[in-house]
Amino acid sequence: MYPADTIYFYAQTDDWSEFSNFAPYGVAMDDVWWRTVEHYFQAQKFHDADYRERIRVANKPKDAKALGMTRQIPLRDDWEAIKDGVMLDAVRVKFRTHEAPRELLLSTGESMIVENAPMDSYWGCGPDGNGLNKLGRILMQVRDELRRD
Ligand SMILES: Nc1nc(O)c(N)c(N[C@@H]2O[C@H](COP(=O)(O)O)[C@@H](O)[C@H]2O)n1
Numbered sequence: 140m141y142p143a144d145t146i147y148f149y150a151q152t153d154d155w156s157e158f159s160n161f162a163p164y165g166v167a168m169d170d171v172w173w174r175t176v177e178h179y180f181q182a183q184k185f186h187d188a189d190y191r192e193r194i195r196v197a198n199k200p201k202d203a204k205a206l207g208m209t210r211q212i213p214l215r216d217d218w219e220a221i222k223d224g225v226m227l228d229a230v231r232v233k234f235r236t237h238e239a240p241r242e243l244l245l246s247t248g249e250s251m252i253v254e255n256a257p258m259d260s261y262w263g264c265g266p267d268g269n270g271l272n273k274l275g276r277i278l279m280q281v282r283d284e285l286r287r288d
Pocket residue numbers: 149150159160161177180207208254256258259262263274
């Protein structure tokens with residue numbers, strides 16, 4: 140489905156791991172520091188400020204993600220409508236803040252970038268490769284924006 144020169148990323152032990160939201164590149168958003176994009180993204184699901192802070196101080200991105208997966212704290216009503224924008228904003232800040240992932244992203248030319256997430260057909264390509272790959276698309280959009288700067 141994807142061209143031969145497609146760049147796949149996912150685990151922190153694999154090539155191109157800098158593109159993952161789990162990579163250790165923090166972002167300043169809403170006047171505070173978030174250890175990773177994943178911390179910020181997961182926290183934005185909730186109106187509950189105490190719970191958002193609990194996610195913000197989570198040790199690892201996998202802990203932030205686990206906290207964000209709970210449905211015991213209500214999700215904000217508009218989450219489905221705003222989540223793509225939340226992700227785009229945070230990914231933009233990450234690549235504008237940190238030179239190493241920015242240079243790596245710019246080095247990818249026009250290659251397709253795909254989050255090779257086997258269980259995620261929204262942000263990644265999913266188990267059959269036919270997922271929406273929204274995170275890969277956002278990365279390619281940010282790459283275009285950085286080139287235009
Ligand atoms: N490393 C990693 N592990 C997973 O299990 C994943 N699903 C992902 N993908 C990332 O998960 C975030 C989306 O979470 P929601 O399902 O919307 O809560 C997003 O950062 C994906 O890139 N990565």
